[in-house]
Amino acid sequence: MGEFLSYVLRHRAEIGHLLAQHVALVAISTGAAITLGIPLGVLATRHRRLERAVIGAANVVQTIPSLALFGFLIPLPLLGGIGARTAIVALTLYALLPIVRNTHAGIRGIDPALREAGRGMGMTDLQLLTRVELPLASGVILAGVRVATVVSVGIATIAAAIGAGGLGVYIFQGLAMVDDTVILAGAVPAALLALAADGLLGLAERRLTPPGSSESSRAGAV
Amino acid sequence: MATIPESPGPASAGTPAVEFVDAGYELPGGRAIVQGIDLTVGPGEVLALVGRSGSGKTTTLKLVNRLLEPTRGTVRVAGRSTIEWDPVELRRRTGWVIQEIGLFPHLDVAANVGLVPRLAGWDAERIGERVERLLELVGLPPEGYAARLPHELSGGQRQRVGVARALAADPPLLLLDEPFGALDPLTRAELQVEFRELTQRLDKAALFVTHDLREALAVGDRIGLLDAGRLEVVADSGAFLDSGHPLVQELAHTIRPPEARRG
Numbered sequence: 392m393g394e395f396l397s398y399v400l401r402h403r404a405e406i407g408h409l410l411a412q413h414v415a416l417v418a419i420s421t422g423a424a425i426t427l428g429i430p431l432g433v434l435a436t437r438h439r440r441l442e443r444a445v446i447g448a449a450n451v452v453q454t455i456p457s458l459a460l461f462g463f464l465i466p467l468p469l470l471g472g473i474g475a476r477t478a479i480v481a482l483t484l485y486a487l488l489p490i491v492r493n494t495h496a497g498i499r500g501i502d503p504a505l506r507e508a509g510r511g512m513g514m515t516d517l518q519l520l521t522r523v524e525l526p527l528a529s530g531v532i533l534a535g536v537r538v539a540t541v542v543s544v545g546i547a548t549i550a551a552a553i554g555a556g557g558l559g560v561y562i563f564q565g566l567a568m569v570d571d572t573v574i575l576a577g578a579v580p581a582a583l584l585a586l587a588a589d590g591l592l593g594l595a596e597r598r599l600t601p602p603g604s605s606e607s608s609r610a611g612a613v
Numbered sequence: 614m615a616t617i618p619e620s621p622g623p624a625s626a627g628t629p630a631v632e633f634v635d636a637g638y639e640l641p642g643g644r645a646i647v648q649g650i651d652l653t654v655g656p657g658e659v660l661a662l663v664g665r666s667g668s669g670k671t672t673t674l675k676l677v678n679r680l681l682e683p684t685r686g687t688v689r690v691a692g693r694s695t696i697e698w699d700p701v702e703l704r705r706r707t708g709w710v711i712q713e714i715g716l717f718p719h720l721d722v723a724a725n726v727g728l729v730p731r732l733a734g735w736d737a738e739r740i741g742e743r744v745e746r747l748l749e750l751v752g753l754p755p756e757g758y759a760a761r762l763p764h765e766l767s768g769g770q771r772q773r774v775g776v777a778r779a780l781a782a783d784p785p786l787l788l789l790d791e792p793f794g795a796l797d798p799l800t801r802a803e804l805q806v807e808f809r810e811l812t813q814r815l816d817k818a819a820l821f822v823t824h825d826l827r828e829a830l831a832v833g834d835r836i837g838l839l840d841a842g843r844l845e846v847v848a849d850s851g852a853f854l855d856s857g858h859p860l861v862q863e864l865a866h867t868i869r870p871p872e873a874r875r876g
Contacts, residue, residue: 505715505717510680512704512728513704526719526831527719
């Protein structure tokens, strides 16, 4: 324990640098997954055929082992190669599933009577989406973002294997040196980062969940 | 007494607010939900539609604001067939009141009531004034209620908000689908009386769907009886109980013992 702490203190500048890299990998990829995933999830609620294709594709990506996915991407032009870009592409693909699925489920879970009320009041499709569906689904969507973020923090440690940096650098170094202290110097900050992200997003989620909406969807008619 | 000055009034006097001409609706499989409906709702007239569950009342209502399109015949609103109306425009000039679930849970009372004016692009100041006036009109002082969320209201209060919301853009026509169905009998009777006064004062035409004959008699100028998708009886509410139709006799038994019946 003392050995670990003194190692961390001695290397705090480098750990800080790797932590910043790690946060950047997660933030950029999760941001991209949100930008792509929410529209995809919305589209999936609009078209039956797209629904199966989108959810199916996202599920398939999730089953590819992360190290293998990084490997597959390296030879690809534009998206691939060695470095952070490839890692961000892979992390984005992983983060897509929970976001697409929760957007889809959040909107599908809205009482159809509310959707019909909106339409009956003269809302266009876009107004129904932005004024009723997305606000009511926002809590569920954010829960998906939260899962995506926490999972990305973990998977991003593997990005070091393809030269993308991040806290995984210490983990791979430690594995090569058979030195637990070095592994922990990467693993412990990564775990703390995951917990912090989870806590912060959990807070936002509770704030975004519309008051009364959870009750009414649970009870069916309140 | 609050007044509502924005109304252009019902479309030129004499044009029926709603007109069903041999209208029917069948499911894609061919099963008819309603058929052969011939019915006219005059300007400023309240027509109550009664019938048991599954008789096609709600379907009939949805044919009016084009949530459904007739598969047979025609439904005209203000003289124009619903399929010729732009659905969004048609719905914004048609107030729609459903059971309390229809309020948006994430919007406060003022935002719920001001929704249609906002969709129609009114400026904020005009919406604010309108919302205040409407909340007063339905007996909910704005200072106490405007900022509340629907789940902080009682069932009766939610229904008042629902009526205020339907009146917000001053539509000449109201469609009400069991609006007071989930309320206790006293609150319900109170709202029926208020609704009656309100539609008379504001000169609104309305189609009011209910399964409760007593409610139909309380709110309607005329009453239509739907059974198994067909409109069996249409009569002035004063004459409805005396129409002699067996289904009316049956319904009448539900509201009073036979010897107390009028006529």
